[in-house]
Each structure stands twice: as C-alpha cells, then as structure tokens.
Amino acid sequence: MQEAIRKSEVLIEALPYIKSYANKIFVIKYGGSALLDPVIKKGVLQDIVFMSYVGIRPVLVHGGGPFINEELNKAGIKVEFKNGLRVTPKETMDIVAKVLSGVNQGIAADIKALGGRAVSFDALGKNAIKAKPHKNAAGMGFIGEVGSIDADAVKKAVRPRSVPVISSVGIGSDGTHYNVNADDVASAIAAAIKAVKFVLLTDVKGIMREKGDEGTLISTLTMDNAEKLIEEEVIKGGMIPKVRACTRALAGGISKTHIIDGRIPHSLLLEIFTDKGIGTEIVKS
Ligand SMILES: Nc1ncnc2c1ncn2[C@@H]1O[C@H](COP(=O)(O)OP(=O)(O)O)[C@@H](O)[C@H]1O
Numbered sequence: 001m002q003e004a005i006r007k008s009e010v011l012i013e014a015l016p017y018i019k020s021y022a023n024k025i026f027v028i029k030y031g032g033s034a035l036l037d038p039v040i041k042k043g044v045l046q047d048i049v050f051m052s053y054v055g056i057r058p059v060l061v062h063g064g065g066p067f068i069n070e071e072l073n074k075a076g077i078k079v080e081f082k083n084g085l086r087v088t089p090k091e092t093m094d095i096v097a098k099v100l101s102g103v104n105q106g107i108a109a110d111i112k113a114l115g116g117r118a119v120s121f122d123a124l125g126k127n128a129i130k131a132k133p134h135k136n137a138a139g140m141g142f143i144g145e146v147g148s149i150d151a152d153a154v155k156k157a158v159r160p161r162s163v164p165v166i167s168s169v170g171i172g173s174d175g176t177h178y179n180v181n182a183d184d185v186a187s188a189i190a191a192a193i194k195a196v197k198f199v200l201l202t203d204v205k206g207i208m209r210e211k212g213d214e215g216t217l218i219s220t221l222t223m224d225n226a227e228k229l230i231e232e233e234v235i236k237g238g239m240i241p242k243v244r245a246c247t248r249a250l251a252g253g254i255s256k257t258h259i260i261d262g263r264i265p266h267s268l269l270l271e272i273f274t275d276k277g278i279g280t281e282i283v284k285s
Pocket residue numbers: 030031032033063065201202203204206207208209211234235236237238239240
C-alpha cells in the first residue's frame with residue numbers, strides 16, 4: 001500500500017511538467033557508447049516512448065560512431081579523425097550511410113516494440129538534411145555541414161505519439177551523401193522546427209573541468225564561458241561540437257539546452273520531470 005501511494009505521489013509530482021510540456025517539441029540527440037549497450041538503449045527509448053504518450057513531441061537524432069568504426073575495421077579501412085572530424089573518403093562514406101541506416105532502422109523497430117510509433121529519416125530512405133561540403137575539411141572527403149533542413153517534412157512526422165528518428169547523413173544538391181556531425185544536425189533541426197528543449201545524451205556526466213573527474217562537473221555554463229573553456233582546451237574533441245550545437249540552438253530560439261549522461265538509467269525522465277536536473281545546462285547568459 002505504502003509503495004502504491006509513493007508511486008502515485010511520484011506521478012503527481014510530474015504533473016506540472018507534463019502540463020507545461022504538452023505538445024512541445026523536444027529534440028534529443030543520442031549517440032556514443034550509450035547506443036551500444038542494449039540495456040541502456042532500451043531505457044532511453046522507453047523514456048522517449050513515455051514522453052510521446054504523455055503529450056510531449058520528442059524528435060530523436062542519432063549518430064553511430066562505434067558501429068561505424070567496427071564496420072571500417074572489418075573492411076580493413078583505417079579509422080581516422082582530424083580536428084574531431086572523421087576523414088571520410090568515398091568508401092568510408094558508403095559504410096557510414098549503410099551503418100547509420102541500419103542503426104536508424106534498429107531504433108525505429110525498438111520504439112515500435114515498446115509500443116511507440118517511429119518515422120525514419122535516413123540516407124537510404126526519406127531524408128530531411130540538405131548538406132554541403134564542410135568548410136574546414138578540404139581534402140578530407142565527404143564531410144558535410146548542414147545547408148538546410150526540410151522543416152516541413154520533419155514537422156509532418158511530429159504527430160501525437162509518433163517519433164521522428166533522424167540519422168546524421170545529409171544529401172548534397174547533386175544527391176551526394178555527406179557525413180555530418182550528429183550534434184550539428186540535431187541543433188539545426190531543433191532551430192528549424194522550433195523545439196523548446198534540446199538534449200544531448202552522451203557517455204559522460206556532462207562537461208567536466210578535469211577530464212574524467214566527475215567531481216568537477218559544471219552544472220550550468222553560459223555560452224561565453226563555454227567558448228572560453230574551448231579556448232583553454234578544457235573542452236575538447238567530441239565535446240566541442242556539443243557545446244557549439246547548444247550555442248546555436250540557443251541562438252536559434254531554443255530556451256533550454258542540456259548535455260546529460262545517457263548511461264544513467266532514465267536520465268531523460270530525470271532531466272525533464274524533476275527540478276534538480278542532471279548533467280550540464282548551457283544557458284545564454
Ligand atoms: N571538458 C570535457 N568534459 C567532458 N567530456 C569531454 C570534455 N572534453 C572532451 N570531452 C570528451 O567528449 C566526449 C563526448 O563526445 P563524443 O565522444 O563525440 O560522444 P557522442 O558519441 O555522444 O557524440 C567524452 O567522452 C569526452 O571524452
């Protein structure tokens with residue numbers, strides 16, 4: 001009995017959040033090793049299906065770096081990064097498109113198995129990302145940046161209880177595939193479809209001052225201070241596009257951006273339905 005009462009209290013505590021987020025779009029980017037672990041993955045997708053059932057409109061953008069590396073290794077192709085960007089010659093690009101398409105279909109199937117609905121956007125089917133060659137990646141192959149987002153197509157997929165699942169391959173004006181950082185894709189989508197919240201799920205607690213030391217987690221960071229930490233090389237590698245994605249999302253009108261740990265069970269629900277919040281929040285000022 002006590003347990004049942006406690007459960008109803010928890011549900012009632014979430015009511016103000018459920019009310020204020022009804023019909024609001026949340027863009028969630030999910031990547032890294034949090035995608036590899038089936039238990040973690042199921043928890044994340046359960047949270048997303050839950051959100052869709054209580055009236056929130058989640059949009060899921062995913063990467064798939066670890067799976068891509070695995071396939072490249074199998075094919076005997078070198079995995080190479082420069083300035084945090086994956087060197088992407090044609091044969092690598094073909095593998096990226098194929099692998100991310102597989103990841104996309106897998107996520108969509110899992111969402112359906114959990115009772116949700118999913119609409120896939122990937123390089124080999126429907127695509128909503130117009131890409132162009134990345135300006136800082138000359139000679140590094142098919143690395144792209146977002147040119148524009150087909151906002152109408154994504155918005156059409158944002159129906160009650162249906163979750164657009166979007167992979168980070170973009171298409172150039174001549175039909176060429178480009179490998180685009182999934183954090184960048186997510187922020188462009190968030191701005192294009194007027195999301196209210198932007199959440200990056202990753203495989204660390206959030207932004208830390210000392211690498212690997214969770215005691216140095218920064219809970220709130222302004223855009224200006226985030227840029228300073230990039231200059232000071234406190235924020236490095238894969239965390240740089242995340243910070244810049246948050247900055248662009250804020251500039252594009254999204255009010256809340258968060259970098260949280262996808263490995264914590266139900267981190268999305270904790271972030272959304274409690275006051276405390278977890279991970280790092282990036283704010284305008
Ligand atoms: N200051 C920092 N705080 C936390 N992580 C950082 C920081 N600087 C660099 N990183 C790195 O950024 C990584 C997250 O980016 P990335 O590997 O691209 O993950 P994802 O697959 O989620 O995009 C972390 O695993 C960590 O190694």
